[in-house]
Amino acid sequence: MLARTFPCNKCGICCQKVHLAPETRFLDRGDGTCRHYDATSKGCNIYTQRPDICRVDRQYELIYSQRYSWDEFVAVNVEICLNLQTGDLIKV
Template identity: 30%
Template sequence: MTTWRCVTQCGACCHLQPGDRPELEDYLTPEELRQYLSLVGEDGWCVHFDHSSRKCTIYEQRPLFCRVTPENFKRMYAVEAEEFNEFAIDCCQQQIEAVYGEESPEIDHYNQEIGF
């Protein structure tokens, strides 16, 4: 079984463009939604994303909804723990392809790193 993990220097999840995520209200609380929208920069990227390093500048203090854990995915998406890895990997792949493209070096790197 392939295990989900974050791949460094990707950052696709930091592209927060609300128009690309119309279902935000379905899985974020009203307070989380306000916080989420406050993080979206003019370019659609999180204001805490460093484009040169492709890293979060507040990683240790990032909001709960930015943390990919079985507990959060159960709360937000009703995904059971045994489905977490497959679901999280699929989410990452979809987001990477949407942000960088289906034939991008980023999706190739992600798939290689997780052993896909």
Template identity: 45%
Template sequence: MFPCSECGLCCQNIAGIEELKSFDLGNGVCKHYNTVTKKCNIYDTRPEICNIEKMFERKYKQFFSKKEFFIENAKVCNLLQEKYQLDKSFRVIIGDM
């Protein structure tokens, strides 16, 4: 499983993601993002684009190993966190798999 640290930043930065266009409140924040719990309100039925495991299986496993794919995703998480100056404890580190 992808070691998401639940920083919530991906769900607050969906601008430009075609599949989530109708979810954007207009400021890049997803309408299903819960600002209190910092979680997704529709987690169990969230779109495929929000599900790293499913996206890997459906689209990316022909190009990457799972570890490589996770590392690429983690880079985006960590770049976002750096941009928002989030505490380093949130950084996503892909260890042995």
């Protein structure tokens, strides 16, 4: 299987909004931000061991590959990412 990559711009906004989704709330350090988020690097302190919910490619394989093509799945995730960046939050 070919490796799939998500066009992440590494802004860190998704890591600062983990309280918004039931699937990621367990990562909340109490202020909506992931307990593994490093504000200085805008990255993850446990990136290579991060949970499956934080891996776009893994979520696609586990849950969404029967419903969407990879390109469709990326498009939905990019839209959500842009909404998080602009503060235009939507209910998914």
